[in-house]
Amino acid sequence: DVKVTQSSRYLVKRTGEKVFLECVQDMDHENMFWYRQDPGLGLRLIYFSYDVKMKEKGDIPEGYSVSREKKERFSLILESASTNQTSMYLCASRYDTGGAYGYTFGSGTRLTVV
Amino acid sequence: GNSVTQMEGPVTLSEEAFLTINCTYTATGYPSLFWYVQYPGEGLQLLLKATKADDKGSNKGFEATYRKETTSFHLEKGSVQVSDSAVYFCALSITGGFKTIFGAGTRLFVKA
Numbered sequence: 001d002v003k004v005t006q007s008s009r010y011l012v013k014r015t016g017e018k019v020f021l022e023c024v025q026d027m028d029h030e031n032m033f034w035y036r037q038d039p040g041l042g043l044r045l046i047y048f049s050y051d052v053k054m055k056e057k058g059d060i061p062e063g064y065s066v067s068r069e070k071k072e073r074f075s076l077i078l079e080s081a082s083t084n085q086t087s088m089y090l091c092a093s094r095y096d097t098g099g100a101y102g103y104t105f106g107s108g109t110r111l112t113v114v
Numbered sequence: 115g116n117s118v119t120q121m122e123g124p125v126t127l128s129e130e131a132f133l134t135i136n137c138t139y140t141a142t143g144y145p146s147l148f149w150y151v152q153y154p155g156e157g158l159q160l161l162l163k164a165t166k167a168d169d170k171g172s173n174k175g176f177e178a179t180y181r182k183e184t185t186s187f188h189l190e191k192g193s194v195q196v197s198d199s200a201v202y203f204c205a206l207s208i209t210g211g212f213k214t215i216f217g218a219g220t221r222l223f224v225k226a
Contacts, residue, residue, distance in 0.1 A: 042203065
């Protein structure tokens with residue numbers, strides 16, 4: 001079974017800390033994505049990567065950066081965590097379903113910044 | 115721009131009731147349409163898809179038909195089960211594009 005694994009299920013961090021969220025996929029997919037999920041807002045795209053060392057900003061990149069040194073791993077970095085970054089973070093990789101692309105998501109990391 | 119609007123929840127139904135979750139979209143180009151489901155404590159899973167007008171996607175008893183004339187992709191199931199309790203997301207992607215646009219999600223509760 002294909003998998004996207006996020007390293008932490010729950011995290012609590014202090015304001016100003018640098019935070020790393022890790023994501024690994026075992027499907028050899030080229031495209032990987034980071035979303036945040038907030039009630040009433042659905043999923044909003046933070047960053048995506050279409051190849052190793054390649055990245056593109058999504059809709060809400062401010063306060064975040066990413067790293068993709070290996071194909072299977074895509075990391076989200078909060079440079080200086082703030083309380084408004086308290087959220088559920090979802091990593092996904094994209095695959096071809098035959099005529100359209102689908103996503104496989106990880107279980108999410110619920111981050112609380114205090 | 116591209117957007118997805120789905121009905122607000124929560125939706126509460128009794129077991130074996132008929133389910134409809136409405137979804138409408140605006141899009142430039144030729145979108146593919148999707149429904150994803152998120153069970154408690156899990157990530158989203160692709161439930162069904164449709165890639166062109168009049169296509170019907172189906173899976174696990176759920177169905178949705180791609181209606182270009184009404185720009186809609188409503189999710190239906192004839193008889194829901196308690197195990198269908200989850201959050202359902204409608205989504206679209208434009209052919210050749212990198213982004214998928216997700217709706218805000220609709221939470222479904224099914225009572226025994």
